[in-house]
Amino acid sequence: MFDVVIIGAGPAGLTAGIYTSRGGLKTGIVELAMPGGQAASTEKIENYPGFPEGVNGYELMNAFHQQALSFGAEFIFEEVQTFDLKDPVKKIQTESRVLEARSIIIAAGSKPRLLGVPGEEFFKGRGVSYCATCDGAFFKGKKVAVIGGGDAALEEGVYLTRFAEEVIIIHRREGFRASQIAVNRAKENPKIRFELNCVVEEILGSDYVEGVRVRNVLDSTKREIPAAGVFIYVGTDPNAQFIHGEIKTDERGYIYTNQYLQTNIEGVYAAGDIRDTPLRQVATAVGDGALAAAEVEKYLSGTPNS
Known part of the structure; x- marks a missing residue:
């Protein structure tokens, strides 16, 4: 029996775990992969x-992880399959066990959104990637394409210039959603070129990626762009596959909470990227984790906010 089970070990989940375990609550943190979430794969x-x-994302998240461990948080490296929330004692079903908890913080984060074009699924791990930090070194001296126009696309595009001969940033508009500083850095990098007003319609190759077929959105012309790798940054979707009906979400699957992060x-509370929030950053996830932990402590002491 845990006082609180935290689902997810990204910045929000780890921060919540630091607070709850330091506060003397028996804390379990369930995580499928390595601690840190998407932040850990940011260069x-x-x-x-x-x-x-x-700061290097992996180093920062490892420090969060070690701090949670130092206060006694218990990590369970399994996938949450479903849960039962109707009773005061909540039940969380993982691959091998049922965890019981007096409260839950859902901090499962989000995952990269798929581009949804032919070739994407087939070439995963064979040239298609969603993590430049993880896979960039495999493309030393080669041309790679980066799909997207936000901060992640431009920042990871700049990072890829450490290895690639050329980085082609493909974006469906003329302007960018990224911050001006990220745009400026990308434009100033001589190894980056832009293909704007273009959408990728297919990822091409035989055994490995060899290029992409793009369509110009202004004149509908199509052409092929050679590339040995394709890095996709077109947004995120919530890791909400285990949530089925009990918890209210928006149409995308992000969890609705009130100002106290109650579902x-x-x-049951939610924190970080998995909740319906206007900003998804490490700093906001950390704030969410701290608030959710404080609210759990109030709930368990019988003085919750309404």
Whole structure:
């Protein structure tokens, strides 16, 4: 029996675990992969306070992980399959066991959104990637394409220039959703070129990626762009595959919470990227984790906010 089970070990889940375990609550943190979530695969985080030169995402998240361990949080490295939330004691079904908890914080985060074009699924691991930090070194001296126009696309595109001969950023518009500083850095990098007003219609190759077919959205012309790798950054979707009906979500699957991060189920809270929130950053996830932990402590002491 846990006082609180936290689902997900990204910035929000780890922060919540630091707070709850330090506060004396018996804390279990369930995580399918390595601690840190998407932040752990980010080469350099420049907008997290306290690091004027930036910080490596893996190193930052490893520090979060070690801090949670130091206060006694227990990590269960399994996948959550479903849960039963109707009773005061909640039940979480993983691959090999049923965990019981007096409260739950859902901090499962989000995952890269698929592009949804022919060839994407077939070439996963054979040239299609969603993580430049993980796979960039495989493309030393080669041409790669980056799909997207947000901060992740441009920042990871710049990172890929460490290895690639050329990085082609393909974006469906003329303008970018990314911050101006990210745009400027990409435009100033001589190894980056842009293919704007273009959408990818197919990823091409035989055994491995050899290029992409793009369509110009202004004149509908199509052409092929050679590339040995395709890095896709077109947004995220919530890791909500285990949520079935009990918890209220929006049409995309992001969890609705009130200002205290309570869901519609008593004793169940949500924090970080998986909830319906206007900003998804490490800093906001950390704030969510701290608030959710504080609210769990109030709930378990019988003085919850309404």
